Amino acid sequence: MEKLLTKNIHLPDSHKIETYRATGGYKALAKALGEYSPEDIIDIVKRSGLRGRGGAGFPAGVKWSFMPKGTERPKYLICNADEGEPGTFKDRVILEKDPHQLLEGIIIASYAIGAQQAYLYIRGEFNLAIQRCEAAIREAYEHNFLGQNIMGKYYSLDILLPIGAGAYICGEETSLMESIEGKKGWPRIRPPFPANRGLFGCPTTINNVETLANVPHIIERGVEWYTSIGTDKNHGPKLYCVSGPVKRPGVYELPMGTPLPEIIFDHAGGLFEGRQLKGVIPGGSSTPILRPDEIQVNMDFDSLAKAGTMLGSAGIIVLDHTMCIVRSTLILANFYHHESCGQCTPCREGTGWLENILHHIEEGHGRPGDTDLLIEICDNIMGNAICPLGDAAAMAIGPAVKKYRDEFDYHLTNKQCLPETRK
């Protein structure tokens, strides 16, 4: 497939505006401002079938159309660049290598929803990305792609670049808004939804970096071209991150719905010599793990949902036979325990309890019945928390325990890891 999102990243100085413009950058913006009304753009994006790349897969155009019309309240667009999901590093490529592509998407989206102010909330640990985005925003102002009367048209937009302070939970849209407002990153309960009461209580649309980076391409090349990429209802290019014991880990831009084995074995080069596949987490740490016999699946929202897991952020984590499933689950449990915000009961207490039990099993102090208890705790968290973090922990741990129950039981009886996974 022709590269779209990553077409510039190998060019020297790909992050600079000159490079971006030399490869046709900001043409989509000129087209959007010159030829289309905001409603037209929402309609185009709706018809393109662009689905949110942050994990939930909600149609972006539909989300934009929820913004109230004719209100006097200010409207905001937020780009969620708080990429923190373990196993995911796709947005980082765009932020570091091609920030103007993202900015163009942000400006078009802001125009479509009628926002005069956009926020690019960026993960604090992304040092280079922050520098590059700052520089890119400055360049965009200098070239009048931002600021008053963009490209001489009757539309003005400012972008602010808030920087996260190291909380996974601030990647959740409502706690991200709390964070921008200067508060503690605690998710809000929905309803009200952000489109009605979001940032500072005003209508807000929040999109993932990759989602917004898709927008200029759709505007420039049209709906029909865009829908020709990918599968039915899952259109466009997708950035897949492959990590784990594979020969060529990294970010791969492929059409939506590329089969998972193709990504792992063809593009990423397959596993290291002598390693056997033990499992694949298909969409970042929060998605249920797939056993080797389950990996014949297309990497799109609907196929993975049918397989009992999720596309999530498309962070494919490969596990081989030398890895102890108890230990990997413990690492994930530790992560969710550490990152739980502490607001609601099931997540606050449940994630800590999960880590506690897994720790005991891994250290050889597990008690009979612990596997059932783990599954029960996951069930008790699932769906009962305020935000998806609790669900994420339950989905990361529950299915792993269920699918690799033998190995957990081996730990409980033998007080140690399987022979091949011992260090």
Next chain:
Amino acid sequence: MSARNQEIEVKNLTINGQALQAEDGTVILEAARSIGIFIPHYCYHPKLSIAGCCRMCLVEIQGQPKLQPACRTPVEEGMIVSTDSSKAIRAQRAQLEFLLLNHPIDCPICDQAGECGLQDFYMMEFGQHKSRFAKEEKIKRPKAVAIGPHIVFDAERCILCTRCIRFCIEIAKQPEIGTKNRGNHSQITTFPGQQLDNPYSINTVDICPVGALTSKDFRFKIRPWFLYSTPSVCPGCANGCNIFICINKKHYVNLQRAQIYRLKPKENPEVNDCWLCDEGRLSYKLVNENRVLQPHIRQDGQLVLVSWERAINEIKNRVQKILTEYGPQRIGALASSKATNEANYLFKKFAHEVLETPNLDFLKGLTGYGDDFLIREDKTPNTRGAIDLEIGPGAGGIGAAEMLSPANPLKGLWIMGAEPTESYDNEQVNEALASLELLIIQTSNFTASCQWAHIILPSATFAEVDGTFINYKGRVQRVFKAMQPRPESLANEVILGRVARAMGYDWQEHTPAEIMRQIAAEIPRYHGLDYEKIGDKGIQT
């Protein structure tokens, strides 16, 4: 009003098979409460914003895949809710187990035991009873930390419902506390360099559903199940907040030794919602401390204890002496805005009929800090009542300011239930009182002016009498007798009746209810009022 009625839509729904109607906007939890179905909850409080974080109130709604928090899901037409489906019960049990995971379950040494939400549910139907988490592994946190002048905090017992935080922001309007850390290391904390020190801080103890916040004043004094509560009105200021007076039940029968252990706010949306300020809450101490327990007479410069007969006899002789020697113009009478309407009304009658003097007024008491919420600058409960009863100098009489100035013409002065130095200059008052031939003070507590008194009569406090106060807005509210008066002390109106009868007047012994009816007949503003009409919520006049 009719326009408002049209706006409010009524929704039909079913909860646990029971059909009911609820106004649009009502949350499921309140709708269920209205038909007697209790949905367990911790973070929800009807007077605070909704946090929805404890997740105890999850209920099943037909057609919705996930359980929904009943505390913030509004009712909808045709909604079918079940709070007792296996899914809902399972979620409630699970949340309770989560909440107890790191909770010390130290009920035997916890001051909240007996009125703890966690304990109630744990012992009741929602509990698991069998812990699946080792005690040694519970997270250790600070215990018994004084986070303010009135509040002690135990972080281990806290379930992070955030009611206290929301209270400080929304009601007290002084955000002083928040949460720190993440996950199960989250903890309520005061902001750096700050204390939980607002005028309403003890309310956080009331709304804390567990033993995390306890009152320095009350903790470890008594178990709540030994307390007996009587509705009343706070005597701390002119706002007239509704309260419960909590005394030890054991001594309610054994009248001699009853003590007030605390005052708690009583809900009254017209006056104080369900809040009470710290100052008012601690005002009960005057009932327990420094009481005058027997009549005193000054002999050779010393106050000596005497019997009521002797005291009344002495009053009779000395009052009659002043009346005959100097005439009624030379005697004064001061009522008080701290006394009930019944006492003040009788005192007015006493001044006119028995002392026959036009020199009548009332003392206004202390003034101090006030705000636009519950605290009034007038620190007495019944100023409005004294004004309405027209307690003031008659024709040719003098008022309180003149009576208490050194240049006063008085020979005798009768003060009921007030301390003059609270409202007037100390030195002037002392000079005025020192020059009197007869100073009779009818008081519940020893005060500064008692040093000049010739006769001190022990009277009952607001907690020991029936009566009415009128708050600054003109709302008549009842105080109920929470306990018997201290031995030998008597209600003000009883004292006045006894003295009047001793002096040869044909005064019947009237109950406070009867006196109220006399007031209602005499004062146009209160026409038709009686205790039944006033009820326990009061009535606006």
